[in-house]
Amino acid sequence: ELYTALADMEELLETEGVLIQSLSTFIKAQEDMLNRLKRYQSDLSREHERAGQDVQSYLSNPINAYTLVKHLTTDWKDIESILDDSKIKEFQYNISNYHAVLKFPTDEDLNGAAVALMRLQDTYKLDTSAVARGLINGVQYSTALTAGDCFELGRQSYNNKDFYHTVQWMTEALQRYDEENNKTITKADILEYLAFSTYMEGNVHTALEMTDELLTLVPNHNRAIGNRVYYLQDISQRALQKKKGEDGEASSGLNSQPLTVSEKKLGDIEELPERELYERLCRGEVTMSPAKQARLKCRYIHKDNPFLFLARLREEEACLSPRIVLYHNVLADAEIETIKHLAQPRLKRATVQNYKTGELEVASYRISKSAWLREEEHHHIATVVQRVEDMTGLTCTTAEELQVVNYGIGGHYEPHFDFARRGEKNAFKSLGTGNRIATTLFYMSDVPQGGATVFPHLRVALYPQKGTAAFWFNLHRNGEGDYRTRHAACPVLTGSKWVSNKWLHERGQELLRKCGLTENED
Numbered sequence: 160e161l162y163t164a165l166a167d168m169e170e171l172l173e174t175e176g177v178l179i180q181s182l183s184t185f186i187k188a189q190e191d192m193l194n195r196l197k198r199y200q201s202d203l204s205r206e207h208e209r210a211g212q213d214v215q216s217y218l219s220n221p222i223n224a225y226t227l228v229k230h231l232t233t234d235w236k237d238i239e240s241i242l243d244d245s246k247i248k249e250f251q252y253n254i255s256n257y258h259a260v261l262k263f264p265t266d267e268d269l270n271g272a273a274v275a276l277m278r279l280q281d282t283y284k285l286d287t288s289a290v291a292r293g294l295i296n297g298v299q300y301s302t303a304l305t306a307g308d309c310f311e312l313g314r315q316s317y318n319n320k321d322f323y324h325t326v327q328w329m330t331e332a333l334q335r336y337d338e339e340n341n342k343t344i345t346k347a348d349i350l351e352y353l354a355f356s357t358y359m360e361g362n363v364h365t366a367l368e369m370t371d372e373l374l375t376l377v378p379n380h381n382r383a384i385g386n387r388v389y390y391l392q393d394i395s396q397r398a399l400q401k402k403k404g405e406d407g408e409a410s411s412g413l414n415s416q417p418l419t420v421s422e423k424k425l426g427d428i429e430e431l432p433e434r435e436l437y438e439r440l441c442r443g444e445v446t447m448s449p450a451k452q453a454r455l456k457c458r459y460i461h462k463d464n465p466f467l468f469l470a471r472l473r474e475e476e477a478c479l480s481p482r483i484v485l486y487h488n489v490l491a492d493a494e495i496e497t498i499k500h501l502a503q504p505r506l507k508r509a510t511v512q513n514y515k516t517g518e519l520e521v522a523s524y525r526i527s528k529s530a531w532l533r534e535e536e537h538h539h540i541a542t543v544v545q546r547v548e549d550m551t552g553l554t555c556t557t558a559e560e561l562q563v564v565n566y567g568i569g570g571h572y573e574p575h576f577d578f579a580r581r582g583e584k585n586a587f588k589s590l591g592t593g594n595r596i597a598t599t600l601f602y603m604s605d606v607p608q609g610g611a612t613v614f615p616h617l618r619v620a621l622y623p624q625k626g627t628a629a630f631w632f633n634l635h636r637n638g639e640g641d642y643r644t645r646h647a648a649c650p651v652l653t654g655s656k657w658v659s660n661k662w663l664h665e666r667g668q669e670l671l672r673k674c675g676l677t678e679n680e681d
């Protein structure tokens with residue numbers, strides 16, 4: 160699996176580099192061969208023309224006679240030998256051998272990358288046609304996609320039974336097709352997918368029109384002929400049902416039309432489903448109320464810690480209850496490089512714990528790659544862990560190892576709790592270190608677009624800043640989980656997002672975090 164971390168995608172560029180080099184060598188050899196053939200062709204035809212002007216006198220010249228014989232013996236043999244197909248065989252052989260030695264993406268990677276693109280489109284409300292032109296939020300990141308590219312994206316969606324995106328991308332493919340001089344796909348191919356997906360999206364009349372258009376292009380298209388019959392049946396059935404419905408309505412005099420979404424009064428934003436809040440926060444459409452924001456402060460702090468007297472922490476409050484803070488400039492570039500360097504070769508698809516079985520498994524709601532680093536591995540790791548203790552005033556003796564995470568494009572982690580809930584099977588139980596009392600999340604890269612850490616129920620969005628750490632307690636002082644800390648990592652729109660986290664556990668903090676005087680105190 161390559162698409163889940165941007166770090167691993169770098170190897171694909173190397174693969175492509177080797178393939179391009181190999182293709183260039185092959186083309187060069189083929190061009191040399193053609194040039195030699197062209198030279199022969201022009202020499203031979205010139206001579207042949209000369210002979211044709213006066214055959215008798217041409218052949219009566221002994222040199223010409225010799226030349227003709229030579230052409231038909233040596234030269235044509237030479238031409239035959241130039242036409243050597245071993246170069247093609249060699250090229251084919253090389254390409255297939257590269258599969259054994261270079262990194263290639265799989266069909267799952269292709270599908271994963273396409274799904275990631277759809278996720279970005281949905282979360283950030285990106286316009287299909289702008290994306291197809293290589294524009295992301297108005298910034299030109301890549302060259303435009305061809306009709307064939309758009310078709311392929313539609314096909315991937317189709318294979319995932321995602322007809323909504325199939326329609327979007329096939330419609331875009333059709334538009335690109337009309338503008339293309341060198342066609343990269345046939346109109347019939349596009350129409351076939353577009354018509355069926357349009358039907359699946361509930362628009363049978365348009366599906367029928369598209370199928371009719373397809374049949375004018377390919378009159379004996381078997382599937383189209385079959386679908387057409389099916390669509391016509393569907394239309395007449397609907398008409399019948401509608402008629403029945405109208406008759407019934409007339410007699411009862413009731414209008415049972417349900418309200419449409421737009422007619423429903425949208426209540427307070429807090430009543431929005433979590434998913435909607437999460438996506439709005441990712442897009443930066445929702446913020447904390449100005450009154451709450453006005454109470455947030457930045458300050459230099461030392462927590463009476465001798466080290467911090469010398470190196471004060473730059474603390475920025477992101478939320479007061481529960482308290483979420485950012486510590487700026489707490490990781491040096493060299494430390495970040497060490498962490499990335501050690502983690503990179505060990506990155507594996509990040510897993511989540513199944514709350515019923517306790518098993519670790521991959522899930523579509525967490526797409527990234529991670530690795531774990533121990534303090535003994537490098538003095539930089541030990542220093543960073545020491546810094547967590549200095550920053551938080553807590554102990555790391557019972558903490559988990561440092562987790563390093565890299566997100567690929569579209570990589571995300573949907574809303575979740577970092578702590579284990581009651582009754583949930585979890586791996587911490589056997590450790591005897593208690594629950595995850597707090598989270599320290601280090602941002603190890605800037606992310607140009609997307610990739611914020613958001614707390615939907617608090618309306619807080621933290622934007623990655625290289626070298627900054629976020630800190631919050633997951634548990635109340637009485638040890639109960641603080642449900643307000645539910646948070647998520649928004650999909651990465653552009654850039655590579657690197658974070659690392661240190662999860663601190665309850666045991667050992669007994670004398671470091673005071674108990675509350677009231678129940679469920681922050």
Ligand SMILES: O=C(O)CCC(=O)C(=O)O
Nearest residue numbers: 572577611612647648658
């Ligand atoms: O990457 C982020 O912004 C958050 C990651 C996170 O919440 C986690 O790994 O538990």
Ligand SMILES: [Fe+2]
Nearest residue numbers: 575576577646
């Ligand atoms: Fe988390």
